[in-house]
Amino acid sequence: MIVSHSEENSTEGSAKLKQAAKTSMDYVFTSPLCKSFLAGSVSGTCSTVIFQPLDLLKTKLQAPISIGHHGNTGMVQTFIKVVRNERIAGLWRGMVPSITRCVPGVGMYFCTLQWMKNATGFIEPSPLQAVCLGAASRCVSGLTMLPVTVVKTRFESGRFHYRGVIQALKNIYLHEGAKGLYCGATATLLRDVPFSGLYLMFYTQTKKVIPTDNVPNSAIPIVHFGCGVFAGILASAVTQPFDVIKTHMQLYPDKYRSVVHATLSVIKVHGAKGLLRGMLPRCLRRTLMAAMVWTVYEQVLQKMALK
Numbered sequence: 001m002i003v004s005h006s007e008e009n010s011t012e013g014s015a016k017l018k019q020a021a022k023t024s025m026d027y028v029f030t031s032p033l034c035k036s037f038l039a040g041s042v043s044g045t046c047s048t049v050i051f052q053p054l055d056l057l058k059t060k061l062q063a064p065i066s067i068g069h070h071g072n073t074g075m076v077q078t079f080i081k082v083v084r085n086e087r088i089a090g091l092w093r094g095m096v097p098s099i100t101r102c103v104p105g106v107g108m109y110f111c112t113l114q115w116m117k118n119a120t121g122f123i124e125p126s127p128l129q130a131v132c133l134g135a136a137s138r139c140v141s142g143l144t145m146l147p148v149t150v151v152k153t154r155f156e157s158g159r160f161h162y163r164g165v166i167q168a169l170k171n172i173y174l175h176e177g178a179k180g181l182y183c184g185a186t187a188t189l190l191r192d193v194p195f196s197g198l199y200l201m202f203y204t205q206t207k208k209v210i211p212t213d214n215v216p217n218s219a220i221p222i223v224h225f226g227c228g229v230f231a232g233i234l235a236s237a238v239t240q241p242f243d244v245i246k247t248h249m250q251l252y253p254d255k256y257r258s259v260v261h262a263t264l265s266v267i268k269v270h271g272a273k274g275l276l277r278g279m280l281p282r283c284l285r286r287t288l289m290a291a292m293v294w295t296v297y298e299q300v301l302q303k304m305a306l307k
Contacts, residue, residue: 032114032118033111033114033115034111035301035304036107036110036111036113036114036301037107037108037110037111038107038300038304039107039110039296039297039300039301039304040106040107040108040109040110040111040293040297041103041104041106041107042296042297042300043106043292043293043294043295043296043297043300044102044103044105044106044107044293045099045102045103046292046296047102047288047289047292047293047296048095048098048099048102048103048289049095049099050289050292051284051285051288051289051292052091052092052094052095052098053079053091053092054281054282054284054285054288055094055098055156055281055282055285056082056091056092056093056094056156057075057078057079057082057091057278057281058243058278058281058282058285059094059153059156059157059247059278060078060082060156060157060158061074061075061078061277061278061281062243062244062247062248062277062278063157063159063247063248063251075278075280075281079091093155093156093158094152094155094156096155096164096165097148097151097152097155097165097168098152100148100152100165101145101148101149101152104145105141105142105144105145105148106141106293108140108141108144108145109137109138109140109141109196110137110297112136112137112140112141113133113134113137113200116133116136116137117133120133124204125200125204127201127204127205128201130197130200130201130203130204130205131197131198131200131201132197133197133200134196134197134198134199134200134201135193135194135196135197137196138192138193138195138196138197139189139193142188142189142192142193143185143189146181146182146185146188147169147172147181147182148165148169149188149250150172150180150181150182150183150184150250151165151168151169151172153246153247153250153251154168154250154251155168157247157251159251169181176253179253180253183249183250183253184245184246184247184248184249184250184253186258186259187242187245187246187249187259187262188242188246190239190242190245190259191239191242191243191246192239194235194238194239194242195235195236195238195239195286196235198231198234198235198238198239199231199232199235199290200231201231202230202231202234202235203227203228203231203294206227206230206231207223207224207227210223210227221295221298221299224291224294224295224298225291225292225295226291227291228287228290228291228292228293228294228295229287229288229291231290231291232283232286232287232288232289232290232291233283233287235286235290236279236282236283236286236287237279237283240275240276240279240282240283241263241275241276242259243278243282244266244274244275244276244277244278245259245262245263245266245275247278248262248265248266249262263275
């Protein structure tokens with residue numbers, strides 16, 4: 001049987017493509033950075049879908065239009081109002097921008113964190129090292145995904161009516177410029193960077209305190225989840241005021257010139273308690289989401305044999 005040169009080249013090309021694909025997959029499942037990114041993305045997806053209603057309630061409670069005339073409106077009343085006007089599906093308003101932000105953002109955070117651990121040698125970080133690692137990693141992911149964060153906040157508020165994430169980004173850039181895409185950047189970093197640093201410190205140190213030598217493998221995720229809940233409560237409470245300021249600045253970029261101006265405006269109108277608006281749904285969401293993210297992340301890494 002005579003095989004033409006074209007058939008030989010085709011067979012050889014197909015073999016090379018298969019080999020290249022195999023090499024790429026091997027790299028993904030052997031590279032710690034790729035594994036961290038994939039594990040982070042998986043955990044980010046699960047937690048975002050589950051806890052989106054809490055994020056929406058928090059944004060509505062913090063929005064100036066929501067608290068301007070109804071200062072006593074609470075989470076339950078807001079929940080009932082959303083369900084009454086938009087049905088249950090309304091609780092997941094802003095889901096697309098949330099996933100667009102959280103899935104790559106969480107993956108980027110864990111990938112950066114893994115890279116920094118390897119580069120610095122802080123595999124088992126001390127409290128101060130954990131704060132620095134968590135804060136630096138959040139800076140990278142937070143700034144990268146900030147434009148989508150702005151879109152997510154506006155979607156959830158109900159004040160803006162964009163057709164989609166891409167259209168929203170174009171609209172903001174067209175009418176507000178690059179400044180609009182990064183409005184509230186300082187407040188966002190003042191919220192996320194300390195949160196991530198404190199959370200990682202509390203989480204790693206709590207895990208060290210709790211012995212797991214005699215704990216069954218099936219119960220370890222529960223222990224990790226409990227550590228995450230404890231760390232999330234502490235970190236959320238400390239950073240709550242900056243979350244309120246961030247929401248105000250992203251919804252009304254023309255009204256609030258700076259973090260200081262926004263802070264003084266909120267205190268002037270609503271008192272110091274205005275800086276704690278939406279604390280309950282945010283603490284619930286950030287605490288449970290962070291606990292779930294880290295629990296799923298570590299379980300996925302174990303499945304991928306990184307540890």
